[in-house]
Amino acid sequence: MSDGLFEMPAGPRRDSGGSLAGNPTSSAPLAVRMRPQTIDELVGQQHLLAPGSPLRQVIEGDQPLTILLWGPPGTGKTTLASLISNHTDRRFVEVSAVSAGVKEVREVIAGARQALANSGRETVLFVDEVHRFSKAQQDALLPGVENRWVSLVAATTENPHFSVISPLLSRSLLLTLESLTDDDIATLLDRAVGDERGLGGTVSVTEEARDHLVRLSGGDARRALTYLEAAAGAAQAQGKTEIDVEAAALAVDKAAVRYDRQGDQHYDVASALIKSVRGSDVDAALHYLARMAEAGEDPRFIARRLMISASEDIGMADPTALPTVVAAAQAVAMIGWPESRIILAQAVIHLALAPKSNAVVVAIGAAQADVTAGKAGAVPPALRDAHYSGAKKLGHGHDYRYAHDDPRGVVGQQYAPDEVDGTEYYAPSRHGFEGSLRERLAKLRAILRDR
Structure with missing residues (x-):
């Protein structure tokens, strides 16, 4: 199949190196080896896996559905796709959102349609990081989704309301994955230490070291297992059979920050x-x-x-x-x-x-609302530009009163158009310096209206 696509057979999923995920003798990373092979092994996201839930229906192969999995990294999106692969007789095809183009997407849809017509066999299409697809690439998915030629499972770390086109979003069931709790991460670490697919009991972990790894993982299961694997290597390099805080700190010196500049x-x-x-x-x-x-x-x-x-x-x-x-x-x-x-x-x-006041934003908002509503009348004649030839014949500047001529520095005259004359937009709070403006503003308004 074209670059960016690969089809997975039913049964245990194979990683990109060709080794079986979960094989204890595999050289695959610990996070891949420990990927759950059954729903019961899944840690976290239980709110999505209740009996009869749409996600469970897809995993158990009951009916075609289009699902968008939205959640932070390391919360199980790829794992759920793997479970679908392991627990269905349908064709499983994965599209790389990084390398696949419109042509490759259309090839998958065409292949799924042909398989359905020839053998009645359905296709599950998994698109990881679907937010990386352009609008044209996402558009190419629509025929397969609309005609149920594929069951689309798309994963994203970004808000799909902003990163997925509306036609695809409206045809999909949006499921939100939650960050794993500290207890979830601790369970994964304990399992990886003892499981034959993981470290197989070759090392142990002190409670303090485990807590350290949990804290540094930032709720990301993949990162937690990667850190554990690194800590085990550090401990073994020191001739130890126990991962202590020192070994964990040596392997990982900085916590993961739960922050994505693009998400x-x-x-x-x-x-x-x-x-x-x-x-x-x-x-x-x-x-x-x-x-x-x-x-x-x-x-x-x-x-x-x-x-x-x-x-x-x-x-x-x-x-x-x-x-x-x-x-x-x-x-x-x-x-x-x-x-x-x-x-x-x-x-x-x-x-x-600092003392707080939203009087400024409220004032400009109220003024703009009046302008939007059509309250934007003529500028009073006294305020109009009187510097050009003929302006005075038009009455511009007539009866304008120069504020600096008054010992108070302010004189009573009409500044606002008739439609909003007397409207009070700015209402100072009593907080900080603005509190001292309340009395001054009241005096100014009194003078201005004394015409």
Whole structure:
């Protein structure tokens, strides 16, 4: 078959090296060898595997369905595809979203249609990382899905509402996989240590080392098993038969960050950062900033979000907030990681601890709503441009009162169009500096309306 595609026979799935997944003598990675061969071996995702559930129907081969599996890395998407392969008599074809093109996708659909017509044999098509498919490639899947020539199982780590075309999404059952819990990861590690497919009891793991590996895995089963395999190698290289914290730390010196710069967590963590700032929880805000820093997020992206927050969530309650973040944005544009973390941390601390007010965003929103509703009348004649020849004959600038001529620095006259004259958009809060503006604003409005 063409590059990017391969068909798997019914029965035990073969990995890309040709060795049977789960073979204890295999040289395949530990994560591949320990891939569950039955539903009962699956750890986590029990909410998707209840008797009669759509996913179980696909695995048990009862009926063709189109399923989108959405979840973080290492939560079992590929494993579920493997279970379908192991527990069905249907043809199982996997398409690589990295290397397959429209031509290859159409070949699979045509082959599935022919197999169904000639022998009545159905085809399960597995597409991993379907979000990497272009619109044209996803469109090519639609005939097979609509006519039930294939049972499509597509996996993605990105929000399918943004990364999968609407026609395909509407024809699919979306199933959300959850990150594995610490208990789930611990169960997998214990099983891999003793199982003949895994380490076969050749080493043991101290409770402290296991907890360390669980913590570093970030809820990713594949990563946890990879770390365990590395730790076992480190222990054996030291002549040990027990994995202790020292061996685990030697193999893995840095925790995995649950953050994908190209996926949902890019936006989820950024959202959590801003909401923590808005909620004045400086410690939570610093936590999310640290996650973004550790994942290598673009510091300019973080600075842009903070600049918005400085006006949206703080505004005139602390007029120094916006200049502080603008200065931080200029600094990180010149510096980058890792030093930018210090500058951004200062900005985050300033914003989180500042008094909060959304009066600015509420004010501009209300003004825009009036404009959108058609309340955009003529500019009062006194305010119109009177500098060009003939302007005064039109009455432009007539009766305009110059504010600086009044000792108060403000005079009563009409500035707004008739349609919104007297409308109050800005309502200062009582927080921070903005609280001192309330009395001043009341006096200004009184003078302006005394005409």
